Amino acid sequence: MYRVLTCLATEHDWRLVLLAGTICWLASAVAISLFHRARASRGRTRAVWIALDAAVGGCGIWATHFVAMLAYDPGAGAGYSIPVTLLSLVFAIAIVATGLCIALSSSRQWVVGLGGAVIGGGVAAMHYTGMAALELPAFIVWSHGLVLASIVFGSLFAAIALLVAVRRDNPVHTVAATGLLTVAIVSHHFTAMGAVTLIPDPTLGTDTMSISPTALSFLTAVAAFAILGLSLLAAMIDRRAKGELHSQKVLLDTALDNMSQGLCMFDADGRILLNNQRYAEMMGRTGMALQGRLLLDVLRQQKAVNRWDGDPDQFVASVIAAAKAGNSVTRTLTRNGRSIRVVDQPKSGGGWVATFEDITEWQQVQEQISHMARHDALTNLPNRILFREQLEKALRLAKRTDQLAVLCLDLDHFKDINDSLGHPVGDALLKQVARRLGDCVSENDTVARLGGDEFAIVQFCHDCDPSAVASLASHVVEQVSAPYEIAGHQLVIGVSIGISLAPEDGKNPDELLKKADLALYRAKEDGRGTYRFFETGMDARAQARRLLELDLRAALQRNEFEVYYQPIRDVAKDVVVGFEALVRWNHALRGMISPANFIPLAEETGLIVPIGDWVLRQACMDAARWSRDVGVAVNLSPVQFKNPNLVLTVKEALKASGLPPQRLELEITESVLLQNSEATLSVLHELRAFGVRISLDDFGTGYSSLSYLRSFPFDKIKIDRSFVTELATRDDSMAIVRAVTGLGKSLGIVTTAEGVETDEQFDLLRQEGCTQAQGYLFSPPRPATEVETMLSKARAQAVA
Numbered sequence: 001m002y003r004v005l006t007c008l009a010t011e012h013d014w015r016l017v018l019l020a021g022t023i024c025w026l027a028s029a030v031a032i033s034l035f036h037r038a039r040a041s042r043g044r045t046r047a048v049w050i051a052l053d054a055a056v057g058g059c060g061i062w063a064t065h066f067v068a069m070l071a072y073d074p075g076a077g078a079g080y081s082i083p084v085t086l087l088s089l090v091f092a093i094a095i096v097a098t099g100l101c102i103a104l105s106s107s108r109q110w111v112v113g114l115g116g117a118v119i120g121g122g123v124a125a126m127h128y129t130g131m132a133a134l135e136l137p138a139f140i141v142w143s144h145g146l147v148l149a150s151i152v153f154g155s156l157f158a159a160i161a162l163l164v165a166v167r168r169d170n171p172v173h174t175v176a177a178t179g180l181l182t183v184a185i186v187s188h189h190f191t192a193m194g195a196v197t198l199i200p201d202p203t204l205g206t207d208t209m210s211i212s213p214t215a216l217s218f219l220t221a222v223a224a225f226a227i228l229g230l231s232l233l234a235a236m237i238d239r240r241a242k243g244e245l246h247s248q249k250v251l252l253d254t255a256l257d258n259m260s261q262g263l264c265m266f267d268a269d270g271r272i273l274l275n276n277q278r279y280a281e282m283m284g285r286t287g288m289a290l291q292g293r294l295l296l297d298v299l300r301q302q303k304a305v306n307r308w309d310g311d312p313d314q315f316v317a318s319v320i321a322a323a324k325a326g327n328s329v330t331r332t333l334t335r336n337g338r339s340i341r342v343v344d345q346p347k348s349g350g351g352w353v354a355t356f357e358d359i360t361e362w363q364q365v366q367e368q369i370s371h372m373a374r375h376d377a378l379t380n381l382p383n384r385i386l387f388r389e390q391l392e393k394a395l396r397l398a399k400r401t402d403q404l405a406v407l408c409l410d411l412d413h414f415k416d417i418n419d420s421l422g423h424p425v426g427d428a429l430l431k432q433v434a435r436r437l438g439d440c441v442s443e444n445d446t447v448a449r450l451g452g453d454e455f456a457i458v459q460f461c462h463d464c465d466p467s468a469v470a471s472l473a474s475h476v477v478e479q480v481s482a483p484y485e486i487a488g489h490q491l492v493i494g495v496s497i498g499i500s501l502a503p504e505d506g507k508n509p510d511e512l513l514k515k516a517d518l519a520l521y522r523a524k525e526d527g528r529g530t531y532r533f534f535e536t537g538m539d540a541r542a543q544a545r546r547l548l549e550l551d552l553r554a555a556l557q558r559n560e561f562e563v564y565y566q567p568i569r570d571v572a573k574d575v576v577v578g579f580e581a582l583v584r585w586n587h588a589l590r591g592m593i594s595p596a597n598f599i600p601l602a603e604e605t606g607l608i609v610p611i612g613d614w615v616l617r618q619a620c621m622d623a624a625r626w627s628r629d630v631g632v633a634v635n636l637s638p639v640q641f642k643n644p645n646l647v648l649t650v651k652e653a654l655k656a657s658g659l660p661p662q663r664l665e666l667e668i669t670e671s672v673l674l675q676n677s678e679a680t681l682s683v684l685h686e687l688r689a690f691g692v693r694i695s696l697d698d699f700g701t702g703y704s705s706l707s708y709l710r711s712f713p714f715d716k717i718k719i720d721r722s723f724v725t726e727l728a729t730r731d732d733s734m735a736i737v738r739a740v741t742g743l744g745k746s747l748g749i750v751t752t753a754e755g756v757e758t759d760e761q762f763d764l765l766r767q768e769g770c771t772q773a774q775g776y777l778f779s780p781p782r783p784a785t786e787v788e789t790m791l792s793k794a795r796a797q798a799v800a
């Protein structure tokens with residue numbers, strides 16, 4: 001150290017030392033500033049900044065060295081080898097460039113430090129090459145310790161200079177880094193000069209390729225100008241870059257201020273680097289200084305005025321830790337009644353970017369969608385999905401002593417109301433039913449609409465017996481069946497209920513729903529408007545029903561259907577005027593199956609359409625072979641009226657058989673008129689206009705609305721068997737038969753009494769003026785082959 005200080009004090013001109021130091025400071029300042037620019041840019045722009053930085057740094061080191069050498073007085077006429085002097089400049093620039101590239105290749109500290117150390121190495125390489133260029137009548141003896149110390153000083157300070165520079169691009173760090181780089185160069189130089197001891201040797205001197213100190217002064221001046229020129233160039237490039245940066249900043253500010261999201265950028269310490277107005281608004285931080293402040297201080301300030309209710313230290317520590325660990329964090333918070341989703345995204349180089357999105361409306365829409373997916377839109381009751389979820393939940397929560405009952409409900413003949421009065425009335429009815437069901441259950445129970453006219457209830461019963469379920473079911477039947485007043489219509493609708501119980505009937509929703517469905521089917525079979533609990537045999541019945549359906553589908557192909565005929569007699573003339581065609585199923589294994597057992601199933605499955613068509617064609621073919629004054633009556637199911645080809649089917653059956661339309665009579669029930677009456681009436685009118693006769697079957701059993709008789713000119717009314725059976729025993733049946741026959745007479749419509757089994761019934765019907773009669777008294781339905789026999793028997797009876 002003493003040697004270095006002595007060298008500096010005694011062997012150097014302090015004015016030139018000062019000049020060298022100034023040049024070194026200037027070059028270092030420019031180099032550090034360019035280093036910052038290079039760090040802030042990428043690709044080609046970075047390469048340009050590195051090249052400029054290396055040129056400035058290299059020239060700076062070189063000029064510092066040679067001005068300092070001018071300040072050094074070796075005591076005899078010295079010179080410098082031109083090639084070696086130039087080589088020292090090339091070394092300086094090349095090694096500085098290498099060091100810069102290393103330092104900028106990564107943000108890791110040890111890499112930056114290594115880059116700085118390489119630059120320090122460049123200073124040494126330049127210095128010792130520069131010293132090698134020195135030509136004196138003396139030779140140099142080096143102090144190896146000081147040589148090593150000079151290299152260590154240069155590399156160490158240069159490494160620290162770059163580490164300080166990368167910490168922050170602000171004036172303080174820039175000045176500190178500049179100072180450190182200056183120290184690196186200067187300390188290296190003077191320590192290295194301290195290592196020199198000149199031993200005079202007159203045999204040594206300058207050669208022709210050497211440059212004098214005067215010329216060197218000129219060269220260093222050129223180098224200094226080069227530094228200034230490069231600095232000027234750098235300043236111009238920087239200015240342009242700043243201009244671009246400014247327009248980019250304006251663009252960025254515009255984008256930030258017009259974003260619907262709030263945005264805030266933090267450094268690794270949680271200091272706010274940048275934020276937009278929306279962020280301040282969303283987080284209630286308008287009117288507060290934000291940029292440059294620590295989030296911790298902002299939160300503490302807010303907490304002090306009760307505008308933040310967490311623990312600021314804990315919160316900020318957790319966010320900083322997450323960013324440090326590279327974890328992206330999403331959380332939702334509530335501010336002024338709004339839901340805000342915050343995403344903290346760590347950024348390279350430390351810190352994080354937080355985005356704030358107001359998701360209040362989105363959440364509401366999500367809730368609405370989720371509500372819609374789980375509720376019925378018409379009644380707002382839970383739908384099948386939610387019902388199942390709640391049933392599953394109830395089953396999970398149920399304890400050993402608890403009982404769950406699943407009630408499946410089906411409105412009786414709802415379809416008729418929907419078809420006859422229209423969907424708006426049907427919808428209003430469903431809403432009222434839903435309301436009544438809601439009133440029937442307790443808050444622990446669930447009512448759901450499973451679809452159409454199907455509802456379900458889950459009754460949760462703690463420590464109770466099936467009688468509680470039965471009383472709920474009968475209460476529901478009673479409440480739902482009470483009259484409704486809808487759009488000026490007085491409506492009455494029944495409800496059938498099937499019940500299954502958990503755990504005895506099943507432990508999962510599928511099993512319980514299936515069994516409640518089977519019980520519902522039984523309730524319908526038993527006349528509707530009632531409830532039934534699931535019983536073990538119901539499963540077998542359902543299975544049998546499925547088999548019957550399969551058989552029914554195959555029966556048409558296997559030609560298992562037959563048409564039987566029952567004679568219809570004219571009461572006054574006592575002759576057979578026609579036959580009613582009644583289908584029979586002659587099953588290969590089960591024998592003759594009554595239509596009462598398969599027609600309802602055929603109607604449910606739609607198979608009645610092909611079966612009914614076949615009966616029609618067969619009856620027309622058979623009747624075409626009978627005497628001309630004998631007609632045939634064919635039953636039409638309401639389901640057949642849904643087939644748009646019905647009129648065509650009837651016409652084709654008549655055409656194919658050659659039967660005149662006047663000899664065909666089609667029997668319909670009132671339920672046909674209930675469904676889409678406009679379309680039905682137009683079909684009936686078309687058929688009647690073609691010559692076919694239309695009769696109203698089972699009169700008196702259904703709605704028996706006299707308006708039906710006005711809406712369509714029926715050719716015949718058939719008085720239901722139930723009235724005829726009790727004709728002799730019940731006054732009211734007699735009164736009904738009398739009223740219907742009277743009605744027929746006054747309207748000019750034929751009346752036919754069905755199910756006549758006794759002479760007494762026949763006599764009473766004759767007395768009342770009933771036009772026709774039909775029943776076992778004359779003959780049960782018989783195969784077509786027996787029609788002739790029935791006709792001749794009837795003629796013989798008439799003659800007798």
Ligand SMILES: Nc1nc2c(ncn2[C@@H]2O[C@H](COP(=O)(O)O[C@H]3[C@@H](O)[C@H](n4cnc5c(=O)[nH]c(N)nc54)O[C@@H]3COP(=O)(O)O)[C@@H](O)[C@H]2O)c(=O)[nH]1
Nearest residue numbers: 582583594595596599615635636637755756757775776781
């Ligand atoms: N859509 C269609 N429906 C049809 C067809 N064939 C029959 N049916 C309907 O099936 C129900 C049962 O019919 P069925 O078992 O044939 O019973 C009929 C007669 O056998 C029975 N009847 C006739 N006279 C008497 C009697 O004196 N006593 C007594 N107990 N029963 C008697 O009545 C049934 C005829 O009823 P209706 O049709 O109302 O005139 C039945 O509803 C048939 O309509 C078909 O091809 N298509």
